[in-house]
Amino acid sequence: MKHPVLKGKRGIIFGALDEQSIAWQVALAAKDAGAHFTLTNAPVALRMGKTHELAGLCHTIVIPADATSTEDLETLFRQSMVYLDGSIDFVLHAVGMSPNVRKKKSYTDLDYNFFQKTIDISALSLHKVLQTAWQLDALSESASVVALTYIAAQRSFPGYGDMADAKAALESIARNFGYYYGSRKKVRINTVSQSPTRTTAGNGIQGFDTFFSYADQVAPLGNASAASCADFCVLLFSDYTRMITMQNIYHDGGFSSAGMPSGLQDQ
């Protein structure tokens, strides 16, 4: 165990599909930090991915839930509270999918049924998670909710398609729900804006390699890995960040503040 900063804390981790998933790394880091948590993913992802393998490594259970279904989410919270024997101290929302991106539909030729799915899965799902928790009173005092996002919410990155709009909505939901949950129970809600990362979701973006290497060159620290993102999420789940809420925090090696690729001046 590195630092047991999550000792005694109970959590729910969404979105671990395989070893590359950011959520996979978060689960391992949270376990290392002393947390107990349940894992969840969409039923179809559970059939294709390796979430059950991760559950074995973390000595926990997997509770299937489509993050767009409030019924599934209610079951998830109820079963998690029974299994973990108490209310929930942290939640990781690492859920994202765009059928338009998957089908390589350009931003100027979107399928609007797909667009609604993108928004439902990648943004509204955070509201549904929070509203379900709110109505069940499932989160503890000062609990921490973290959702993963990308800088395409602020700047345009061709190829990211309608996921950019979904991320903008996701960040807005975190801010707005953060107000209500903070006032009610001191619950913190933040988004972490992560560097391009080689995962199933990441690799689905058109021109991902260009995104990845451009960001890696511009960021003075280079791209942040999934493992370093996981460490940061653990910090956000911990009591050390109990006064941080309603923020979008860049975890990107400095990319968002850098004006030119590092080393360009020397050239």
Ligand code: NAI
């Ligand atoms: P991933 O593909 O490993 O994880 C995405 C997860 O979303 C999968 O586990 C998938 O099963 C789950 N999911 C999709 N539809 C769902 C549904 N209806 N209900 C429940 N779960 C569902 O990829 P990654 O990259 O680890 O993605 C996690 C989060 O990180 C996403 O929000 C993604 O947008 C975000 N992110 C990823 C970056 C990257 O470059 N990979 C950069 C910045 C943010």
